[in-house]
Amino acid sequence: MQRRQVFFAVTLTLAAVVLAGCSKKPTAPASSAITDAGAAKLMAGVTPEQFRNWIAIHRARHAQRALLGKPEPGDPSPIPGGFAPGVHIFAPGPTDFGLQGLDVEPGSITDFNGFAAIGYFAGTAVGSDGVTYDMLNDMRIQKGTYAAADGSIQTGTFAFT
Amino acid sequence: LTVQLHDYNGGIAPSGLFWTARVPDNAVQVSSHAATIEVHDLPVVDSFQIFGPVEVPATASYAIRWEATGAVRHLDPSSDDPSDPTNLSATFRDVTATGTFSASSITHPGGGPFSIHGVIGVAVWGELGNERNGRFVK
Numbered sequence: 632m633q634r635r636q637v638f639f640a641v642t643l644t645l646a647a648v649v650l651a652g653c654s655k656k657p658t659a660p661a662s663s664a665i666t667d668a669g670a671a672k673l674m675a676g677v678t679p680e681q682f683r684n685w686i687a688i689h690r691a692r693h694a695q696r697a698l699l700g701k702p703e704p705g706d707p708s709p710i711p712g713g714f715a716p717g718v719h720i721f722a723p724g725p726t727d728f729g730l731q732g733l734d735v736e737p738g739s740i741t742d743f744n745g746f747a748a749i750g751y752f753a754g755t756a757v758g759s760d761g762v763t764y765d766m767l768n769d770m771r772i773q774k775g776t777y778a779a780a781d782g783s784i785q786t787g788t789f790a791f792t
Numbered sequence: 793l794t795v796q797l798h799d800y801n802g803g804i805a806p807s808g809l810f811w812t813a814r815v816p817d818n819a820v821q822v823s824s825h826a827a828t829i830e831v832h833d834l835p836v837v838d839s840f841q842i843f844g845p846v847e848v849p850a851t852a853s854y855a856i857r858w859e860a861t862g863a864v865r866h867l868d869p870s871s872d873d874p875s876d877p878t879n880l881s882a883t884f885r886d887v888t889a890t891g892t893f894s895a896s897s898i899t900h901p902g903g904g905p906f907s908i909h910g911v912i913g914v915a916v917w918g919e920l921g922n923e924r925n926g927r928f929v930k
Contacts, residue, residue: 709808710925712875719810721877724917733884734867735877737919739812742926746822747882748858750889750918756910760902764797766910768893770856772829774820778927780807790815790829792802792836792852 707740707787708780720791723749738773739791745775798908799839800852800895825860825885827920838897848900854893856912858920862886865921869929881929884921890914 709719714731723737724730737749752768771791779785802811813834820829831854837847862885870878893912900906 706805706807707809707812708926709805709810709812710875712877712879713810714877717804717808719808723877723919728917730917731877733865733919734870736880736923736925737884738923738925739810741874742928744924744928745922746820746827746920747923748827748887748889748918748920750856750858750887750891750915752889752891752893752912752915754893754911754913756893756908759905759907764908764910765794766893766908766912768912770829770854770891770912772820772827774817774822775922776928786817788815788817788820789812790802790819790831790834791810791812792800792834792854 704781705779705783705785705787706781707777707785707789708742709739710736710741712736724751737771739771740773740777740789742778743773743775744777745773747771747773796841798895798897798900798906799842799844800836800850800897801839801842802834803837803847827858828856830855836895838895838900840901848898850895850897852893852895854891854912856889856891858887858889858915858918860885860920861888862919867923874926879929880923880925882921882923884919884923887918887920888914889918 711719712721713719714721720739721735721737722730723733723735726732738747749771752770754766754768756764756766758764769791772789774788776784776786802813804810815829815831815834819831820827831852833851833853836850836852838850839847865884867880867882867884869881870876873879891912892910894907894909896905896907898905
């Protein structure tokens, strides 16, 4: 069976790390970017029932807030920095891997006091099409106390996917 | 040649919060030397390629365990600039970590719904510990 390769939930930095380790060349995403017309074509295969089911799932707070553009009271704030404009996240890890160093912020939430963990993973996954894919994951968690965007002190648990 | 076909991520909130979603407190268990997370059907998006222009609804389920293996590293802020990556106080240890990851998208370029299940393997690198940043850094 043809083996294709795919990246899941991966940072650009992690991609650089793994690609370097495997001597693979990164591709230029823009060359195959999906246009608006492509999006319409993409959605053409979705039945109204499927779409309704998925929208129901996405009535979870996170998606709803993204659609409405309104933060909720108690929402955390992003770290002010990041490795690119609008990308409020860093890439801690060994500089030998092309990462930013072991003294670098792993979290995505600022004004935070608590537990944090990060892991960059490389594995494989089988798709519903029966194909085996390469999979890279950048997974992080934060659990603790934070000062929310509205100034209140909150506790919470967050996952970076 | 490597081609990225899916990119499951937590999206970017209006506040700028990046790829991050609140999960139930009991989804994450922390002990002195280990941590686990287990989430089911977490709402995410599939942007097909990192920072791709199109996002479709997706869900992700995963279970990961981090276990500390390395020596304790104490970090003190190297900068007073809150946007500096070293503006934190922390105690971290390197880890071994393993887990599984599944995701489903409403559609994909091949047409129709798509799902995937995988073993995310052993972490290339990771760490766990306690940190203080922002207003809590000092």
